[in-house]
Amino acid sequence: MITRALLLVLLAVNYPAPICLAQTTNSLGMPLVPIPAGSFYRGAERKGKDIDESPVHRVTLANGFLMGATEVTNAQYEAFNPTHRQLRGKQGFSTGDNEAVVFVSYPEAVSFCAWLSQKEGKPYRLPTEAEWEYACRAGSISDFSMGNVLPAAYHKSQTTNRDAQTVSLEVGKTPANPWRLFDMHGNVEEWCLDWYGPYASGPQRDPVGRATGLYRVTRGGSHGTPVQFLRSANRLGMIPADKSWLVGFRVVQAPMPASAPLPVMAPPPYPRAISQQKANWPRLDATKPIFHEPLRYVLEPDCGRKVPFYSHNHQPAVTWCSNGDLLAIWFSTDEESGREMTVLSSRFRAGQWDEPSEFFKVPDRNMTGASLLHDGNGTIYHMNGVETDGDWQDLAMVLRTSRDNGATWTAPALVAPEHTKRHQVIAGMIQTREGWLVQPADADPGPTGGTAIHVSKDKGRTWTNPYVGEQTPSFRAGETGGLIAGIHAGVVQLKNGDLLAFGRKNDIPAPDSSGLRMPMSLSHDGGKTWTYAPSPFPPVWSGQRLVVSRLNEGPLLLVSFTHHPDDRNPAGMTFRAVDGTSYKGYGMYAALSFDEGKTWPVVKLVTDGRERYLNGGAWTGAFEMNKTHAEPKGYLAMTQTPDNVIHVLSSSLHYRFNLAWLNALPAPVK
Template sequence: MNWLRTAFAAILIIPQAWAQQTNTVGMRFAEIPAGRFYMGAEGEGETADEKPVHRVTISKPFRMAVTEVTNAQYELFDPSHKALRGKDGFSKEDDEAVIFVNYKEAQAFCDWLSKKEGKKYRLPTEAEWEYACRAGTVTDFWSGRFFPKTDHKSQKTDRDPVIVSLKVGQFKPNSFGLYDMHGNVEEWCADWYGPYGEGDRTDPTGRKSGLFRVTRGGSHGTPVAYLRSANRLGMIPEDKHFQLGFRVVEGDIPAGNPLPAVEPTAVFRGVSQKGFQWTKVSDTQPVFMEPIRYVFKPECPDEVPFFHHNHCPAVAWLPNGDLLAAWFSTNQESGREMTILASRLRAGQRKWDMPSEFFKVPDRNMTGSSLFHDGKGTVYHMNGVETDGDWKNLAMVLRTSKDNGATWSAPSMADPAHQVRNQVIAGMFQTKEGWLVQAGDADPSSNGGTAIHISKDQGKTWYNPYTGTDVPEFEEGKTGGVIAGIHAGVVELKDGKLLAFGRGNNISAGDKGEKRMPMSISADKGKSWTYSASEFPLIAGGQRLILYRLNEGPLLLVSFTHHPEEVDEKKIGMLFTRKDGSSFKGYGMFAALSFDEGKTWPVKKLITDGKDRYLNGGAWTGAFEMDKSHAEPRGYLALTQSPDNLIHLMSSSIHYRFNLSWLNSQ
């Protein structure tokens, strides 16, 4: 690398303290000279978007604000924003960085300031931002290889954010005189987010279009690795939260030509738009097809990010006969590297496509996906988006497709508040009134219940029927505002009530007080729920149930006989009845049917055809053996039933297919 350092030193300006000027709203600006630098880093995996390292020329000098825009400065433009001071505990004082500003609002501030000052103010391009941040360095930080400890705030992912001062300019500036280029608050840039192009560039301006706007610099609650000069973040332009602000530059917009819009990934290519003629499976003959995997490592991991933990599926059937499955891929469930992958089982094919990246907001945790086809040609994709890592402070975003998933609308903010209740659960459905219902965990822990979100206008707007904050008592006969148990499955009953089962918040049943899976019923479309103990065993970590109304009418519950870490022999397994009346003890995933709207569940069947198999459920499940008395021991479940009445059950890695007749057979 010595040749690189030598070449770099020969072409770069020598860093020095640059003269600063102040405008009429109290902003100080540093003169940033023209020059050249090496942009990006030799990234891989979650940092692959930082490569290739390429030489960029900034052909004209510009002036950059030495700090982020403060509350006092922004409120000269928008006095109403003062109501957001202290929201989530942050940024109360005049000299703290303004937060809760989306991209459009940041642009509007620049336009206002331009008119007020008679000069051109704007957001920096991504290249300008990194050039100014580096200030003549090639190291991870402008200060060298390591970020100075004196500059740290809470530089880690905190489920409950650590409240710190966002006062601007508290620490040493870089050699261009710029403060807070690493941390404090993230900063909007002008560019659409997309991969870098090949070769040297002059005054680059990003992509022609995209889904996300670039943000840079990381925040007060960002791990140090994401504060590096080369690190790229992004956000939905309409989003705003407690980690995100901006700074401005003065100068003309660079004349560089933007790169083309990003091409769709393989999951969208070659999608048939022909209507599919579904042939119904037999109503009388049992069908159980060989289980197949739908999660595969991509053939080119450099192009499709793929991590070791693949989990939390969603699935929908499509009008062209395809199935579409989505799930998250990550190293850690709280990680910023988490991305949503997807694959297709194309009509008539026996093997799922290799996965492609389906949805990823750069450097954000993406916990929770849901897919739903309304039967009329519109496919809905709901997903959680964090401010950073973890899965507590999630917003909910929605995309739709009307061409079998070939193209998708830009993500809209179904619930823009980054908060609890928004951890999306697979299982969106439509009521008889045509309302969409989406469940979301009401708490990031293993207890705390499930909330529902409702849209009466095909996903344009959403509301939560319960707006209170009281934590209910999840006990027999009690009433509360959320469903008992996280990861809940929800259906509408024929009388309009809602029925739900969940994991955790278990309720005692019978004389012995044995804990059972909780059941919740709402007679007012989710404003309140009444709790009782179900007849089903409780489930726990790595397990997620399904509740679904089949095309033929019965309700289907899919869950697990016990948790595989249970050691009490008396509490593991369930008794199942054979056709001849004899019984056996079975272990693992089972299905139950109700023909009377959930009052009784006379059919219970272990999900195995009795053949000996080695299978691997991935995620928390791992390898297991299927045989006459053993089914998959745990997994997160998702389910759809296609118009041919074939039931498609997805665990964390495996695709099961069977029909109602098989469930009814003993």
Template sequence: MTCRWLVLLSIFLFQTRSQSVAQQKNSIGIQLVDIKAGTFEMGSERGKEDADESPVHAVTISKGFKMSATEITNKQYEAFDPGHNKLRGKQGFSLKDDEAVVFVSYDEAVAFCAWLSRKEGKTYRLPTEAEWEYACRAGTTTDYFTGNELPAEYQKLQHTNRTPVPVSLQVAQTAPNAWGLYDMHGNVEEWCSDWYGTYMAGSQTDPVARQTGMSRVTRGGSHNTPVRYLRSANRQGMLPNDRHWLTGFRIVQGPMPRTKALAAAPTPANSVQVSQQKYVWQKETQAIFETPIAYVIKPDSSTGIPFYKHNHCPAITWCPNGDLLAAWFSTNAESGREMTILASRLRAGKKTWDTASLFFLVPDRNTTGTSLLYDQKGTLYHINGLEAAGDWQNLAIVMRTSTNNGATWSKPVLIEPEHAKRHQVIAGSLITREGWLVQFCDADPSSRGGTAMYISKDKGAHWTSPYTLPITPLYKDGATGGLIAGIHASSVQLKDGRWLAFGRNDNIKVDTVVGDRMPMSISSDNGANWQYAPSIFPPISSGQRLVLRRLNEGPLLMVSFTHCPGKSTVEGMNFTKPNGETYKGYGMYAALSYDDGKTWPVIKLLSDGHMRQLNGGAWTGMFRMDSTHAEPKGYLAATQSPDNVIHLISSNLYYRFTLAWLQQP
């Protein structure tokens, strides 16, 4: 009771003090509050997930400024952009005049400030990150301006909801801080002017962060967000051209600080000393199967690279300089906001992979799903999912390109800007015989969600999804639907122009003896419609993702698993020895088809028979490889370089083998 009384007393004192704060309204009714110059301690010292808030450092705001008492409302924003009215109530959010405007990009917020500056002959802009935290704290040093806890009356569904729950975004409904600013903790996130980057140690005056970067900073946290992300020191970020229901902005009146921006963040190791010499590939005809090695190499903790306990969901491609490039997510939880995309490089002629380094990060956003592809015409493609918040349902799709072997990458472009289902990127993008770029995405986070197909006919500039029919709830033999059966599907274009795909779940029962089979999907119209039939392969389940691709030599290669440990009613498969005898094998296998998927005469356990203890990482962990056992789980991705070597990665291990080895009895 005493603690609750103190919180209420603090709020009362804030209200009382704020009454004396100098305030005025501008020409469109924005209430402005005087923020005086001063010094504060910026940042916090917390755990690894919040390492970007440290080191704590003294910051001096040398000149006072005026800040809007509330976030910009719909009515105020629409004085600048009347057309934004059509977004009112989108997904149930921000319908009324006095609710915080949302679905506004960074560039649109900057344009609003420029318009208002011209209108009034005064300088309006977004706050710097330092100005924002200084104003939010209002002289406090605790997690929130209310103390180390945020009272219930300030909270609006402060947990992650897979499907966001609409709440009122009406401004100024709770007590302001001591300087008269409302909704600094929650309601909606707010754009700041800074590029996101690591803090520098030492005292600073009027910092303006980095010269450039990938993300712009947002502050304050939002509804439908865990309360810890609403702290005064918490840092978030968004791609400047992104917009969604969580983010709006407030403004500052006053000149921009003249401080020189810091240099751009150091180049990550996967983009350092990248050779630009074209590699001469020598065709490999020998039967090769090399001992699997780890490609996920933990960096030294002193580097500050955000490496977490769960490393999973990889992608891989070869580069024209002879390197291999692999990328994957690193996180503590697959639905976590701490998730980042790391990468490693196996440089031409080397036997070990580089240490993991940062590849793609949008701070405090889930980034599930990565794909890498070299188009064999000079361009590398990186395609990734991007959540509005945590979890991995409401994803936009982001694309970057590189024309120098990944030494530098273009600014991220939102190729599917809506944060929605059917956007969870899957490794295995490809170029069709027509030259089209194709990307596959999980269509729904449920087990019966299917896989969507996206096509670009102009090198990624524009994308379309060809499906025309709704998803078929149950994939029965011969049924037709608009999506590939199963999630995490892998697909290949056949020689006659049709498409063949296999996926996880949505299994088709053959009979009581054979049981369930992995679904096979066939499309004759470039993915608009799919017909389903049982394949000859056993189904796979959690912790497993298959590979299907065409080899340089012509055959189709399919890599999957004999069963899912703990999920399958029947374990293992029968394999044939060189003398014709059969034996039961368990784990990862490869299958070859020489007639575009009609038959699969070669099905081989992916093991050379030598006894090894290996760590598959992620959901796989330690396992035994021997003459009857291969890796039991893992998310697979594969590429084949021009020398015809097949490069396969699971969640932690790198396999290198050839078609000649697969064809050996």
């Protein structure tokens, strides 16, 4: 294929002069519409999730250009790449010759333009973001080229659908804009030439975006995009290698603008400077129980910092850093199926949590599911889900790594590039004794679909899913299937190499008919198959996520919840006090196993008995902690630092204790 570098040479050297602006049809039958030189106001005065459209600024395009009246079709693209025909009808979309081509990455779109340039001896390329918006607006200053309301004739499936609604992507079927361009509001998103980055203020001439970046701009929205994201000014972005049923492209015929790109944006001043000095972890007295005051780690940032902090902050992951810090991440959003969802981070150092900073965000994409892992040798792994639009069913899995305590990260790599089920990342990536990485991911967006695992045997470079087959198991006791029973599963490796997992829902009746139990799954073959059994623990419910890990000292630790938080008369669990008496407790508990999960002799409520008011954030809200009540629900994440302190995060709170505290029975409840 022709590289983008070669395309730039062709455009800059072979085609230096402006092209003739007469409507024409090229050798592929593609109608090209003349777009005149001129000026317009780019962007919109928006805040919150659409702040990237500001500031509004005057843009002048010094030269006219020809632009495809429609998006590139299957027949046109396949004249360049006949093998793409195999993708027709994937996910049910784009089967016909005259439908917009989809499942095309940015490099593939660029290669098509280079091929067409050589074929015709004329300069073809993707439009710059400025050219695209100028052409879309067609002289308008309103939300859409025809006003502030998008007429029904342009609507296809303009909602966030968990299951994509199949519609025709035939080009040119909706009314053209005043400049005779079709499908600028919907049909498929369109790749633009620019790297995604913030706008500069002030007048600009022939802008071409930033010098480099992580994401390429897409514009126009798609057949499955809510209407507010179809506006002329709305900006989207994608990892260049990504592709889906929502994204295609159109071409322009014009030389490359001679403008210099804007410089790469400097990183924000937050998080403040990260130490690179290796920590000297203190040796703590292993016999002295430790339970620290719970801390709030989800802190609202100062409004002057312009961190995208929304109303719903949830689903944490946490790991330790070689410099002695803790790194926590979570999603922040207004809606769990929202495109505004971003991943924030905070750092625990010198005994307190920093204000949050934005950690990872693909523009206008839902970012459900994240995990962190320190491999013990200085590498931190970050895995994240990336949606095509909203919701959390059709996620690709993206991996980044850091070798400097999270100060910088590698570019996001699509390690599971298909946007599909079984990719909803769960906090709790583990490293096996062989050095393999195991990442659990929900197999279904619903409450009972089980959990898949993804395995890398080469330090994250390649990943496989050992699950064989497509059918969801029944998850009955004693039966075997290819998925872990329960979503949001926690996974741990046993000393004999087996994998043990616990999950939410797909509950299994207790053998003594005393009720349902949290399911327990065991794999002897690296996750290819799992055998199901009831655990000794109560089920996990909505708003709750368990966590399981092997402690540095050897035992297995599971942290979960005693009952459904909305029960009016909760059963709770029975706990023992130091004098041998028992009492009922409610909320978060910790359980220890010293025999690889066969028995769990230590089960303790996660409270030091002091009365205090706490707020668990997210779905938890306010609660009272005391001798018999701990946090009632929350999504849990856990890490243990080299000094053997156990750190458990709920949706908003940070708990710190050690093995000695877990083994120490509490005082009697009076």
